[in-house]
Amino acid sequence: MHTNLSFAERVLAWAADYGRKQLPWQQQRTAYRIWVSEIMLQQTQVDTVIPYFEKFMQAFPTMSALAKSKQDEVLHYWSGLGYYARARNLHKAAQLICDNYQGKFPTNIDDVIALPGIGRSTAGAILSLSFNQKHTILDGNVKRVLARHQAIEGWPGSTKNEKLLWVVARQQTPETNNARYTQAMMDLGAILCTRSKPNCKLCPVSNDCLALEKGRQNELPHSKPKKQIPIRKTVMLAVTSEQAGLLMQRRPNQGIWGGLWSFPEFDSEESALDWCSRTLQQAPRNYQTLDQVNHTFSHFRLQITPISIKINTPIHWVMEADEWVWYKHGSSQVGLAAPVNQLIKQLAI
Ligand code: SF4
Numbered sequence: 441m442h443t444n445l446s447f448a449e450r451v452l453a454w455a456a457d458y459g460r461k462q463l464p465w466q467q468q469r470t471a472y473r474i475w476v477s478e479i480m481l482q483q484t485q486v487d488t489v490i491p492y493f494e495k496f497m498q499a500f501p502t503m504s505a506l507a508k509s510k511q512d513e514v515l516h517y518w519s520g521l522g523y524y525a526r527a528r529n530l531h532k533a534a535q536l537i538c539d540n541y542q543g544k545f546p547t548n549i550d551d552v553i554a555l556p557g558i559g560r561s562t563a564g565a566i567l568s569l570s571f572n573q574k575h576t577i578l579d580g581n582v583k584r585v586l587a588r589h590q591a592i593e594g595w596p597g598s599t600k601n602e603k604l605l606w607v608v609a610r611q612q613t614p615e616t617n618n619a620r621y622t623q624a625m626m627d628l629g630a631i632l633c634t635r636s637k638p639n640c641k642l643c644p645v646s647n648d649c650l651a652l653e654k655g656r657q658n659e660l661p662h663s664k665p666k667k668q669i670p671i672r673k674t675v676m677l678a679v680t681s682e683q684a685g686l687l688m689q690r691r692p693n694q695g696i697w698g699g700l701w702s703f704p705e706f707d708s709e710e711s712a713l714d715w716c717s718r719t720l721q722q723a724p725r726n727y728q729t730l731d732q733v734n735h736t737f738s739h740f741r742l743q744i745t746p747i748s749i750k751i752n753t754p755i756h757w758v759m760e761a762d763e764w765v766w767y768k769h770g771s772s773q774v775g776l777a778a779p780v781n782q783l784i785k786q787l788a789i
Contacts, residue, residue, distance in 0.1 A: 447645055448614035448621055454644035455624030464493055471545035471570035472503050478562050479526050492521050503543045506534040515700055515775025528699055529557025547571055568618040576613045577622050578605055581629025587661035588633060591650035596661045671741045676703040677712045678748045678787055684766035696737060697777035701765065712747055726750040730786055735779045746783050
């Protein structure tokens with residue numbers, strides 16, 4: 441490909457032939473569908489997102505359907521995708537858009553950034569993909585392509601490199617064709633300039649790629665400096681009543697698995713048992729400690745010791761309390777924390 445074409449022209453020409461055109465959010469293209477897809481795609485691979493996106497759209501086909509739904513329903517359709525603040529923010533933002541913009545996605549970038557859960561790059565991506573507006577994006581794929589093309593040393597997420605990459609990204613953003621260019625950059629990062637083994641032979645910007653010129657395309661960009669992550673321990677109590685189901689508690693909106701349902705947690709087996717005898721007011725039968733479950737978050741590792749107990753009589757105050765529920769597998773529509781799903785399988789319920 442000719443180097444006298446600009447960076448954007450080369451990327452656009454490549455994408456016209458090889459870019460992705462069959463992604464579900466590229467069909468019946470609306471700002472609402474693009475917004476949901478962009479939020480799901482943060483920290484998550486396209487292949488994982490596709491089935492979630494399709495089910496989510498069936499459940500909440502419009503902005504107002506999402507705004508009118510309950511947070512529990514939204515979290516149910518998000519269960520397993522992780523980073524649940526994304527779902528809570530999506531729900532909250534849909535309500536704000538219905539209240540303040542008659543249900544139409546705002547078209548001004550500052551209004552979009554003011555919505556919960558939308559940063560500058562995501563706002564730019566939604567507006568350029570939906571309305572062909574000129575905005576620069578800098579998601580993970582674009583950072584990798586540009587960091588290699590300019591042979592930028594270090595981790596692209598550092599403050600210094602982010603600043604530099606925004607400057608480079610702005611310089612490369614064309615005046616027109618912004619919907620196609622935004623998609624093309626994402627495609628280039630996902631298809632050719634992949635994290636490992638980039639396919640430079642087919643790359644439209646290989647002629648002036650500095651990483652390739654220096655033979656450093658496999659080494660750049662550097663990964664995030666690793667920190668030893670701490671281990672936290674917890675005890676989860678799975679109380680089963682044959683009649684009522686599994687006892688679940690809603691987690692506070694702040695913190696891990698915010699707003700999802702989970703087993704009650706304790707800092708030791710003794711305190712779990714103490715709670716049983718005080719709160720359940722009956723001696724547990726079939727007390728059993730199950731295999732430990734490990735769950736890794738970005739900033740710590742959680743070691744869960746699950747305890748299973750069975751009780752004869754379901755406790756009735758649960759029915760009245762807002763943050764407690766008797767959960768029936770297969771019939772209750774609530775969002776569950778990932779290890780809870782795993783534990784339900786272990787409990788064979
Ligand atoms: S030439 Fe290789 S390293 Fe450079 S941008 Fe293209 S795929 Fe990435």
